[in-house]
Amino acid sequence: EVAWLYPESHAENFPNFGVEPGAYESEISVALRRAGLSYDRVSRGALTASTSAEGALRVGATSFQVVVVEGVRAADPAMLEAIERAVEAGVPVIWMGEFPERAIGLVDAQARDAEVRSRVENLRSLVVLVSSVEEIPATISNAGVTPSLRPADATGLQASVQHRRVTDGHLYFLFNESYAQITDRVRIEGASREVLLLDPETGEPVTANLEGDVLTVTLPGARGVVLWIAAAPD
Incomplete structure (x- = not known):
């Protein structure tokens, strides 16, 4: 049901000599699990390349009913545009934490930073803002997305x-x-x-x-x- 943006540009790799259950579980994953909501972590690139129509965000062959974004410091304008497309297609987007203030990368930095700020101003009125993890499951439910x-x-x-x-x-x-x-x-x-x-x-x-x-x-x-x-x- 839930596409949860993985905010980093790459997944950290580390030697695994045995990981205790729940060792790397976050407050958001616990909240989604307890509510019975299934989720997938979606990369920046996958979200940028996504399509949206009729209340669903499609990443490859997978469809999602809601998007959760957790604080992003810098973003590609194209990713923010994809989030705008999702909202316009009727996909609820729940945002917790800070909005990006600049673009990723150094090419055309000033122009792309300005585009990020412009898209963020638009997104502020489109997404649903939450201030705590505890609000996320209820906000998803209020948006009409319920686990089967x-x-x-x-x-x-x-x-x-x-x-x-x-x-x-x-x-x-x-x-x-x-x-x-x-x-x-x-x-x-x-x-x-x-x-x-x-x-x-x-x-x-x-x-x-x-x-x-x-x-x-x-x-x-x-x-x-x-x-x-x-x-x-x-």
Whole structure:
């Protein structure tokens, strides 16, 4: 559902001799996860090359319903233009933190800095500004973007969720990123004709604890499950 801008120009690489679960999780990723919202980090270049139409931002073959931007100090004017296109196409853009004051790079710096300032002034009235991480899930919901797999409890989801929409339904991967067993209760939004839990390693069905539209999922530490929801016919 969410395209979350990765603000740096490159992803940091470092030797990995064992990373504790959640060691690099941020406040925003925790807030999105607890709300049941799936997200992908989107690079500056991918956002710049994106297209927008009919309430969706498209990056490659993936569509997003909302964009989250976290403080950007410098930006390519073309990226800001892509954000403007998204808003004009009906995609909510939620902005937390500072706006860029200058362009990236030294070529035509003065002209490009001026274009950045001009586009920022336009964006201030187009995006939805939030001052804290806690506001992000509610702001996304208020914009009409809701997860199709909603937490049934006020505490939110503990598992991480990846969602893919396919022709006749929805695929989810729920993963426990801790070493302790967890139990989540999720509410399935909308009509469905089939709900299946599948072992991701074997593809075999797993017993599903479904009561009405609420599914209870228990995951051992560092384990996941595939959830298949077949959409009901129109």
